[in-house]
Amino acid sequence: MSTTTSVPSLAEALTRSDLLFKREELEGVIAHLGRAIDAALDGERAVFLTVMNGALMFGAQLALSIRTDLEFDYVHATRYRGATSGNELHWLREPVAALQDRTVLLVDDILDEGHTLKAVRDDCLRRGAKRVLVATLCCKLHDRCVEGIQSDFNGVNLPDRYVFGYGMDYYEQGRNLPAIYALKE
Numbered sequence: 001m002s003t004t005t006s007v008p009s010l011a012e013a014l015t016r017s018d019l020l021f022k023r024e025e026l027e028g029v030i031a032h033l034g035r036a037i038d039a040a041l042d043g044e045r046a047v048f049l050t051v052m053n054g055a056l057m058f059g060a061q062l063a064l065s066i067r068t069d070l071e072f073d074y075v076h077a078t079r080y081r082g083a084t085s086g087n088e089l090h091w092l093r094e095p096v097a098a099l100q101d102r103t104v105l106l107v108d109d110i111l112d113e114g115h116t117l118k119a120v121r122d123d124c125l126r127r128g129a130k131r132v133l134v135a136t137l138c139c140k141l142h143d144r145c146v147e148g149i150q151s152d153f154n155g156v157n158l159p160d161r162y163v164f165g166y167g168m169d170y171y172e173q174g175r176n177l178p179a180i181y182a183l184k185e
């Protein structure tokens with residue numbers, strides 16, 4: 001006997017979503033982030049630490065916008081696991097690069113309630129990083145963010161709605177949509 005799991009339809013979600021930011025606009029924003037990060041690094045070779053999976057698209061575009069040479073590594077930490085509300089953080093891959101006395105540029109698609117970035121940032125500090133700079137494509141505007149984490153280089157601010165596209169998923173779908181969409185309430 002076979003079992004099938006039904007996933008909410010991405011096409012249906014798009015019909016009840018607003019397009020917030022198109023690719024062209026996001027590319028311009030990301031290029032500006034690159035300039036600002038170059039200035040902050042001031043020639044220092046940082047560890048560019050991508051939080052998979054969501055940061056894949058943003059991370060690639062951001063890296064190409066930074067002129068300072070970088071070392072690349074990634075972590076995989078997930079707390080939404082394909083759903084639309086967060087839970088406990090699961091570590092699927094820890095950093096491999098030596099972070100002792102390094103500047104880490106921690107890169108993620110979205111800072112929502114902040115649990116993910118706070119946990120990964122604290123882990124970098126435990127591994128001896130001397131400085132962790134956080135770069136995000138977007139931050140969600142609400143008052144539920146945990147204390148003690150913020151983005152140092154953020155692209156765009158978003159309303160307090162579930163968003164997807166440009167790396168962010170709707171039930172593990174829609175990550176490669178070249179724009180950011182928000183579900184209507």
Ligand SMILES: O=P(O)(O)OC[C@H]1O[C@H](OP(=O)(O)OP(=O)(O)O)[C@H](O)[C@@H]1O
Binds near residue numbers: 079169
């Ligand atoms: O600020 P928070 O409330 O912690 O949410 C932000 C995190 O949630 C998403 O990851 P998710 O757990 O969905 O995994 P994914 O990267 O594989 O999509 C996103 O990529 C961030 O890492």
Ligand code: HPA
Binds near residue numbers: 112113161163170
């Ligand atoms: O609104 C969101 N969309 C996609 N992934 C997310 N991870 C945290 N918040 C979100």
